[in-house]
Amino acid sequence: MSDDGFRPSLDPREVPEPIRLGIVVLIADCAAAIDGGQLERWPDYFTAKCIYRIISRSEFEKGRPIGFLYCDNRDMLGDRVRAMRSANVFQPHVYRHVLGAPRILGQRAGAFEVETSYIVIRTAIPEGAMMVFSAGRYLDEVVLEAGAPRLRSRTVITDSDSIDMLLVLPI
Amino acid sequence: MSDDGFRPSLDPREVPEPIRLGIVVLIADCAAAIDGGQLERWPDYFTAKCIYRIISRSEFEKGRPIGFLYCDNRDMLGDRVRAMRSANVFQPHVYRHVLGAPRILGQRAGAFEVETSYIVIRTAIPEGAMMVFSAGRYLDEVVLEAGAPRLRSRTVITDSDSIDMLLVLPI
Amino acid sequence: MSDDGFRPSLDPREVPEPIRLGIVVLIADCAAAIDGGQLERWPDYFTAKCIYRIISRSEFEKGRPIGFLYCDNRDMLGDRVRAMRSANVFQPHVYRHVLGAPRILGQRAGAFEVETSYIVIRTAIPEGAMMVFSAGRYLDEVVLEAGAPRLRSRTVITDSDSIDMLLVLPI
Numbered sequence: 087m088s089d090d091g092f093r094p095s096l097d098p099r100e101v102p103e104p105i106r107l108g109i110v111v112l113i114a115d116c117a118a119a120i121d122g123g124q125l126e127r128w129p130d131y132f133t134a135k136c137i138y139r140i141i142s143r144s145e146f147e148k149g150r151p152i153g154f155l156y157c158d159n160r161d162m163l164g165d166r167v168r169a170m171r172s173a174n175v176f177q178p179h180v181y182r183h184v185l186g187a188p189r190i191l192g193q194r195a196g197a198f199e200v201e202t203s204y205i206v207i208r209t210a211i212p213e214g215a216m217m218v219f220s221a222g223r224y225l226d227e228v229v230l231e232a233g234a235p236r237l238r239s240r241t242v243i244t245d246s247d248s249i250d251m252l253l254v255l256p257i
Numbered sequence: 258m259s260d261d262g263f264r265p266s267l268d269p270r271e272v273p274e275p276i277r278l279g280i281v282v283l284i285a286d287c288a289a290a291i292d293g294g295q296l297e298r299w300p301d302y303f304t305a306k307c308i309y310r311i312i313s314r315s316e317f318e319k320g321r322p323i324g325f326l327y328c329d330n331r332d333m334l335g336d337r338v339r340a341m342r343s344a345n346v347f348q349p350h351v352y353r354h355v356l357g358a359p360r361i362l363g364q365r366a367g368a369f370e371v372e373t374s375y376i377v378i379r380t381a382i383p384e385g386a387m388m389v390f391s392a393g394r395y396l397d398e399v400v401l402e403a404g405a406p407r408l409r410s411r412t413v414i415t416d417s418d419s420i421d422m423l424l425v426l427p428i
Numbered sequence: 429m430s431d432d433g434f435r436p437s438l439d440p441r442e443v444p445e446p447i448r449l450g451i452v453v454l455i456a457d458c459a460a461a462i463d464g465g466q467l468e469r470w471p472d473y474f475t476a477k478c479i480y481r482i483i484s485r486s487e488f489e490k491g492r493p494i495g496f497l498y499c500d501n502r503d504m505l506g507d508r509v510r511a512m513r514s515a516n517v518f519q520p521h522v523y524r525h526v527l528g529a530p531r532i533l534g535q536r537a538g539a540f541e542v543e544t545s546y547i548v549i550r551t552a553i554p555e556g557a558m559m560v561f562s563a564g565r566y567l568d569e570v571v572l573e574a575g576a577p578r579l580r581s582r583t584v585i586t587d588s589d590s591i592d593m594l595l596v597l598p599i
Contacts, residue, residue, distance in 0.1 A: 087309075091464065092460055092461050092463075092464030092465070092466035092469065094457050094461075094469075095453045095456065095457050097453075098446070098449035098450065098452075098453055099446060099449075104269070104270060107269035107270075108269065109541055110269075110358055111266045111268075111269055111360070114266065114357060114358045114360050115265050115266050115359070115360065116265055117374070118360060118372065118374070119263050119265075119402075121374065121394070122262065122263030123263065124263035127263065128263075132280040141521065144553065144554065161291055180314065180416045182374055182376065182392040182393065182394075182416050183357065183374060184355055184356070184357050184375070184376045184392075184526055185357050185358070185526070186456060186459070186525070186526050186527050187358075187452055187456045187527070187529075189453070189456050189457065189460060201460065203459070203463065203525060203526055204526070205376065205459070205524065205526045205547065205549055207376055207389055207416070208417040209392060209417050211315065211418065212315065212418045213418075214417035214418050214419040214420075216389045216392060216416075216417060217389075218389070218559070218560070219556045220525065220558075221524040221526075221549040221551060221558060223463070223524075237585055240451075244526050245522045245549070245551040246551050246556035246558060247553065247554045247555075247556050248554075248555075248556040249556075275440070275441060278440035278441075279440065281440075281529055282437045282439075282440055285437065285528060285529045285531050286436050286437050286531065287527070288545070288575055289434055289531060289543065289545070290434050290436075292545065292565070293433065293434030294434070295434035298434065300438075306467050348569075351587045352484065353545055353547065353563040353564065353565075353587050354528065354545060355527070355545055355546070355547045355563075356528050356529070358529075376487070376547065378547055378563040378587070380563060380587040380588050382486065382588045382589065383486065383590075384589075384590075385588035385589050385590040385591075387560045387563060387587075387588060388560070389560070424461055
């Protein structure tokens with residue numbers, strides 16, 4: 087446990103309601119696309135130029151930019167999804183995200199900074215064994231594109247230092 | 258993992274605020290009634306003519322209507338609760354639901370279609386062993402009855418193909 | 429499982445929006461301060477005169493006031509955090525709370541009564557082993573202090589009868 091930069095939420099009165107509701111929907115839909123197996127739709131929740139990375143808490147706290155995974159544009163996210171679909175080491179698992187309330191921390195460079203705690207339960211198919219696959223938080227930058235909220239960057243910060251990346255599914 | 262029909266949320270501006278708030282309360286209260294052991298109140302969250310079923314994801318995707326459990330009216334839900342209360346194979350367990358944000362997907366036949374991810378942690382009493390009992394999602398039809406939101410149908414779609422139904426508690 | 433006093437939510441139309449949003453932020457930030465390792469900021473979410481206790485469900489149902497832990501003012505919370513920081517039996521673990529939607533149950537003696545289900549996942553550092561550390565609910569009294577929501581009391585009701593209190597982290 088360490089002080090890794092907890093930041094309190096903005097006063098909710100400072101965030102316009104459509105923005106607040108739009109952020110909740112963006113983050114919930116993005117997780118539901120993964121859990122529902124619609125991986126091809128997952129990159130749609132990002133801007134064309136974007137960052138998506140998965141990094142452990144301890145690496146993040148040391149200021150290291152690169153973790154388990156680093157993508158710096160939406161096409162790379164699509165590539166990753168296609169790689170997963172064609173992988174012959176494919177493991178039959180499904181994910182279930184349960185997310186806490188998105189916390190809007192501030193605004194920077196035209197984006198809302200949003201933090202959301204997550205737990206992912208992985209279920210093996212067909213045996214049905216369930217395990218906590220990952221716990222951690224999303225640190226997101228959300229922008230509006232033609233009025234629709236999109237992720238300009240998502241940093242998935244895992245509480246654990248290790249992660250089973252064979253599965254290739256995004257978190 | 259398969260494409261089992263992920264659907265994005267409605268634009269939140271299309272859902273009147275009282276409806277949106279009422280749905281959140283309905284779904285949270287329904288889970289809290291179970292977790293709080295007030296099973297007799299759980300059927301109150303359904304309409305008199307209703308569907309409640311529990312089905313695995315893989316059966317649901319195959320289009321099968323019947324899963325682990327199927328009830329087609331509120332009285333059957335009450336019967337089920339009474340059966341549970343009187344079962345002498347009763348296992349001393351409690352449940353804890355943690356739910357994601359309800360996602361309002363659309364409107365059909367006078368109802369709002371709502372999907373909510375869930376995790377249920379089961380705790381054995383008094384030993385205290387905890388396990389992930391079920392992970393999955395609710396697919397609900399919510400209608401207004403005299404202004405109060407009620408479940409016209411709830412399909413509990415479990416990520417796992419197997420489930421310990423001995424416990425008899427609703428999910 | 430027993431009838432431990434499930435109470436339904438207030439009609440959301442009876443709760444002014446700034447109060448409702450403020451309660452969500454208070455409860456989410458309070459958990460995030462713990463998970464982010466900023467324990468020294470955790471007492472700030474309480475009033476100077478406050479109650480914080482952790483009690484098992486079965487003890488709570490028997491009406492016992494004292495459980496695993498009982499603090500009756502904010503300074504005691506600070507003492508507890510300092511004790512944890514200096515403990516040489518410190519175990520390298522991090523917590524991750526995932527909370528359900530706060531349910532506003534009523535008003536009493538100038539406070540809003542709020543119940544929130546929680547799951548805490550504990551991750552061992554650096555091995556990364558994850559376990560469900562605790563599941564249960566918060567029963568809170570929230571007051572406004574100079575317009576800011578604060579906890580006048582928090583009762584953490586654990587589903588399990590036993591808890592590993594060596595870790596000393598608040599739940």
